[in-house]
Amino acid sequence: MKKFKTGLILFVLIIFTFVGYAQKGAGNPAGVVRKGINPEIIQLTGKITVILTEPCKNTTGRSDAGTHIIIVTKENIEKNIHLGPAIEVSFITKDLNPGQDITCRVFNTKDLAENNYIAIDLETPDQHYLLRDADFQPFWSKKGRR
16 A cells, blocks of 8 residues: 555656756746737848857747747847747757847737747748748647648
8 A cells, every 4th residue: 555655746846857857938838829919010121140049938849948049130139039849849940040130020018028039930030940830830739630
């Protein structure tokens, strides 16, 4: 009986660990798609100054690290653009470089700080990358679905 109780307690602790891990971020377990939010889309143009891959405070997903690009607009304003989970967008970031011109369609939510955005798509002089569909669903969330 003691082994059963110990096993049950261990099982419950493991479950809580996974649930806690899955709900990282700004306190929101769901993103704009699940919330049904229809944010305003804006276009930003500038030069990439930094490409960051680090733990992301604003994620609603399960990824440990997110990738952001920092761009400076022609008005000399820095914009932080969240691309997505580092592992999912690495094929994009390998082609990006500081100093490169970029145009992005982005959106933000009330949970994001000023001048912080989420990328829908990116366009460089050589390439176009689509990260989210018309419903704001990221391409990586559709993997494995039929």
